[in-house]
Amino acid sequence: NMYIITGRENFSTSSITTIDCYNSGTSVRIFSALALLVKGGLRLIGEFFKRNRPIKPLLEALTKLGAQYSLQEEGVIINRKDVFCKSIDIRGDISSQFITALLILLPLLDCSTKGLIEINITTKLVSYPYVKISLDILRNFGISIIEETNSNGLLRYLIETGQKMRTQEYEIPADFSSASFIIAAAALSKEESHVLVKNLDFQNPQGDKKIIEILEQMGAKIQINLTDRSVLVFGNISKYPLKGRRIDCTNIPDLFPILSVIGAFAQGTTHLYNAESLRFKESDRISVMASELKKMGVSVEEQEDGLLIHHTKTLSGCIIDHRKDHRIAMACAVAALYANSESIIHNIEIVKDSYPQFFEDLESLGAHIERKT
Known part of the structure; x- marks a missing residue:
């Protein structure tokens, strides 16, 4: 457009x-x-x-x-x-x-x-x-x-004060915050697979490109192509297991919901901290992620500035309450992909706040999503 x-x-x-x-x-x-x-x-x-x-x-x-x-x-x-x-x-x-x-x-x-x-x-x-x-x-x-x-x-x-903006053509870069959900879904896959995510400009000052570095440090296999501006994410979490680690969320608060989900699948404990500002977002994202992950069987400890998330062998499907928060809805949808039973998410239109094609993109990767009215 x-x-x-x-x-x-x-x-x-x-x-x-x-x-x-x-x-x-x-x-x-x-x-x-x-x-x-x-x-x-x-x-x-x-x-x-x-x-x-x-x-x-x-x-x-x-x-x-x-x-x-x-x-x-x-x-x-x-x-x-x-x-x-x-x-x-x-x-x-x-x-x-x-x-x-x-x-x-x-x-x-x-x-x-x-x-x-x-x-x-x-x-x-x-x-x-x-x-x-x-x-x-x-x-x-x-x-x-x-x-x-x-x-x-x-x-x-x-x-x-009193400056004038100059007119010019400006290309809006792809959003690493939105891409993080697809990248995480690919890395958590149990199947031998790979997902190519295109149009990611690593020269852009977006802090959320750190999702790549974090996943690699946790053990994911990801190939970055700076020339093509793309990342290739390999699935099969048994072959490329993730290990829990401490993650400072000061400069990457929008990654907190999906990092919470990643932590549930990582061996050991993942500690997300310095995220106090998330209590004042579209929802209290610290409290809500703790609540929804617990409903899926994840062992989570809520702290003032973040979460301690312990590895959970099997997640259970549940009725997800995203509190009208688009990032909570998308993060929990990724978790639901790998639960042992179906999950229900009401009001999925909320993802249009930032990623209108989110569920269509998940379906293109093989997710089974049944829409009910």
């Missing part, structure tokens, strides 16, 4: 525009920032707010840029009342999307005074590769942002 986007100098509405962001944290946080560019502001609603997911630190940061907001149970109204711009201090250990939203907004913002605006990250920044992706895209479109590390090892960004 190709999208042609025509830029505009100004955005204004005669009445406030309402956007339903459903349960998309990315949409809520980025549109919260972009509301400052819309004369009249924006009203954001959706499941996100009903689940009480974190947004307040970003809204408070936006007040440093002249914003005012009204946060209620059903949504938030944001508009800009003043054109001053002050430096921002914001935590980085809740959601990297707070930082991404500010990085997108600040270069485009008009301010009453000229000069560099600082974004000071006051804690360790989780999910840094996702911020790196945003910086990479912004620089591709001609935006200048300076990234520095202070004496305490914390990041800060220096941004000149």
